[in-house]
Amino acid sequence: MSGALPGWMRMPLIGFVLVLGFFVLVPLLEGLPLAEVGRVLADPRLWTVLLVWVLAWMGNAWLSERATTRLAKGIVAACFGLTLLLLWELVTRLYAVPEVILPSPSAISAKIVSNLDTLWIDFVQTFVKGALTGYLIGCAAAILTAILIDRSSFLQRGLLPIGNFVAALPIVGIAPILVMWFGFDWQSKAAVVVVMVFFPVLVNTVAGLAASEQMQRDLMATWNASYWQTLFKLRLPAAMPFIFNGLKIATTLALIGAIVAEFFGSPIKGMGFRISTEVGRLGLDMVWAEIAVAALAGSAFYGLVALIERRVTFWHPSQRH
Amino acid sequence: MTRILPILTVIAIIVALWYAATVWMNAPWVRDQAARAGQEVTTSQLVRETLNQERPVLPAPHQVITELWKGVAGQAVTSKRSLVYHAWITVSATLLGFAIGAGLGILLAIGIVHNRAMDLSVMPWAIASQTIPILAIAPMIIVVLNSVGVQGLIPKAIISAYLSFFPVVVGMAKGFRSPDRMQLDLLKTYNASPGQTFWKLRWPSSAPYLFASLKVAVAASLVGAIVGEMPTGAVAGLGARLLSGSYYGQTIQIWSALFMAALVAAALVAIVGGIERVTLKRMGMAR
Numbered sequence: 001m002s003g004a005l006p007g008w009m010r011m012p013l014i015g016f017v018l019v020l021g022f023f024v025l026v027p028l029l030e031g032l033p034l035a036e037v038g039r040v041l042a043d044p045r046l047w048t049v050l051l052v053w054v055l056a057w058m059g060n061a062w063l064s065e066r067a068t069t070r071l072a073k074g075i076v077a078a079c080f081g082l083t084l085l086l087l088w089e090l091v092t093r094l095y096a097v098p099e100v101i102l103p104s105p106s107a108i109s110a111k112i113v114s115n116l117d118t119l120w121i122d123f124v125q126t127f128v129k130g131a132l133t134g135y136l137i138g139c140a141a142a143i144l145t146a147i148l149i150d151r152s153s154f155l156q157r158g159l160l161p162i163g164n165f166v167a168a169l170p171i172v173g174i175a176p177i178l179v180m181w182f183g184f185d186w187q188s189k190a191a192v193v194v195v196m197v198f199f200p201v202l203v204n205t206v207a208g209l210a211a212s213e214q215m216q217r218d219l220m221a222t223w224n225a226s227y228w229q230t231l232f233k234l235r236l237p238a239a240m241p242f243i244f245n246g247l248k249i250a251t252t253l254a255l256i257g258a259i260v261a262e263f264f265g266s267p268i269k270g271m272g273f274r275i276s277t278e279v280g281r282l283g284l285d286m287v288w289a290e291i292a293v294a295a296l297a298g299s300a301f302y303g304l305v306a307l308i309e310r311r312v313t314f315w316h317p318s319q320r321h
Numbered sequence: 322m323t324r325i326l327p328i329l330t331v332i333a334i335i336v337a338l339w340y341a342a343t344v345w346m347n348a349p350w351v352r353d354q355a356a357r358a359g360q361e362v363t364t365s366q367l368v369r370e371t372l373n374q375e376r377p378v379l380p381a382p383h384q385v386i387t388e389l390w391k392g393v394a395g396q397a398v399t400s401k402r403s404l405v406y407h408a409w410i411t412v413s414a415t416l417l418g419f420a421i422g423a424g425l426g427i428l429l430a431i432g433i434v435h436n437r438a439m440d441l442s443v444m445p446w447a448i449a450s451q452t453i454p455i456l457a458i459a460p461m462i463i464v465v466l467n468s469v470g471v472q473g474l475i476p477k478a479i480i481s482a483y484l485s486f487f488p489v490v491v492g493m494a495k496g497f498r499s500p501d502r503m504q505l506d507l508l509k510t511y512n513a514s515p516g517q518t519f520w521k522l523r524w525p526s527s528a529p530y531l532f533a534s535l536k537v538a539v540a541a542s543l544v545g546a547i548v549g550e551m552p553t554g555a556v557a558g559l560g561a562r563l564l565s566g567s568y569y570g571q572t573i574q575i576w577s578a579l580f581m582a583a584l585v586a587a588a589l590v591a592i593v594g595g596i597e598r599v600t601l602k603r604m605g606m607a608r
Binding site for chain 2 (some may be wrong): 011033057060063064067071073074076077079080082100101135154155156157158159161164165167168169170172174176177179180181186201231236251252256258259265271272275276279280282284287288290291294295298299301302303
């Protein structure tokens with residue numbers, strides 16, 4: 001069996017047969033007549049979608065067997081993403097899916113291009129004013145708190161379990177309270193973000209400050225280094241991989257916090273506001289446009305922090321490829 | 322005792338700060354009321370009044386606890402005012418979504434580990450999708466499913482499943498790869514089939530990763546269920562309690578729903594953690 005077909009053809013063909021079997025079996029199990037099944041199978045639209053899917057899969061499988069460089073691997077991933085988009089476009093067009101259920105990628109991109117100014121206003125309101133301000137304040141506060149409680153192991157032993165506990169809680173829930181306290185504008189969104197990013201960063205920083213080895217600290221002691229010298233020259237640099245781990249987790253939380261907080265009240269701009277009002281008007285293409293912007297902004301934000309991490313912690317094994 | 326004492330101290334500090342903040346934040350309203358009535362308020366009066374308002378800016382801890390207790394023990398469990406009822410609605414969506422998300426996540430991770438094409442195609446997107454604010458699409462999923470006639474538990478569970486899916490995929494792909502070269506080579510010398518390698522080596526050695534990602538996933542799926550309850554308008558569930566509380570300015574209701582959500586989250590994570598301890602102990606992997 002394994003000699004008959006090359007590896008890159010086998011899995012896609014199995015998948016093809018499985019999906020086809022699904023389309024035959026489900027109507028039969030539901031008790032529909034055989035003619036109905038025949039009608040489904042005679043539909044050229046089904047075959048178009050399935051063929052595109054299987055051929056793309058085979059192409060990607062063939063490519064990935066040969067991909068060794070980073071670039072080639074990137075191309076495989078890009079092909080997969082493009083195939084998904086293509087299938088999405090095909091399905092929405094061929095089956096004439098109504099716009100209120102699933103707009104096609106082309107309709108969404110047209111909406112993005114024609115609404116750039118609105119999207120920009122929403123982006124500034126939610127991302128720059130809400131998420132970014134809150135992120136900076138929250139992360140700075142968390143790192144400062146971690147340094148402040150660093151000298152007291154008593155406080156650390158008390159705060160760490162609580163910080164870990166709070167980090168697992170559904171903190172988004174405080175959004176309505178903070179919106180009540182700080183008003184509808186971006187200040188309340190920034191406040192939600194501050195609370196959301198605080199604990200993950202705090203817990204990671206405290207863990208990081210404990211990461212330097214006893215030998216290294218002893219060495220600093222033999223040099224008669226003061227507490228602050230040890231902190232800035234040894235322990236903070238050693239803590240950076242941990243701190244950046246927290247900072248990276250916090251990027252996603254910041255955007256989520258800023259968007260969800262807008263569901264509880266906001267001025268008439270902002271990504272969360274636009275999403276909830278456009279959903280109400282069934283303007284799904286605008287919703288998808290906002291989601292695309294949010295996805296781009298989220299990935300770019302994460303990428304930026306990861307880039308800074310690579311610069312700062314160039315010495316760490318995980319960064320040396 | 323050495324572990325409990327610091328935690329209790331920090332909790333005591335937080336409660337003390339909270340009481341101070343309650344007095345400080347509710348004071349303007351009390352002073353304003355007194356000024357309108359043409360009365361003076363003494364300090365002790367001010368403190369007493371700020372701690373027992375009907376709709377405070379910040380409710381005092383004992384008010385929240387009282388409301389929580391009333392919601393949990395003071396009502397029949399089926400009553401719409403019972404927090405247990407609302408918590409159960411949220412938890413049922415959470416658990417259904419968690420089961421779907423974790424199951425699909427494990428399946429996809431198996432595919433990723435055994436199929437190079439899947440690894441190279443799907444894995445970068447699975448990682449990238451974690452940087453995307455997925456919760457933003459929650460209202461859309463709810464409304465779209467509503468318009469095709471799917472209501473109630475399922476839409477919330479889908480959001481929960483989506484949120485718990487990716488931590489499990491990423492964690493399990495790592496876990497299935499955790500056996501080192503030597504162990505895999507050993508099984509090869511035994512002429513083990515891929516299925517045998519999976520069940521006898523990869524699956525057992527992924528157990529620590531499984532539980533670590535399940536703990537993240539269950540917390541994420543609770544957040545998903547709560548947020549999923551908001552856009553449909555306040556009907557039932559903890560998210561709906563939060564929303565209706567914010568509509569009507571019932572701050573004590575918001576805080577008690579929030580505490581209930583925290584208790585539920587803690588309980589869910591603790592259950593997974595308990596299963597983890599027992600399982601890893603029986604497998605001889607306990608640290």
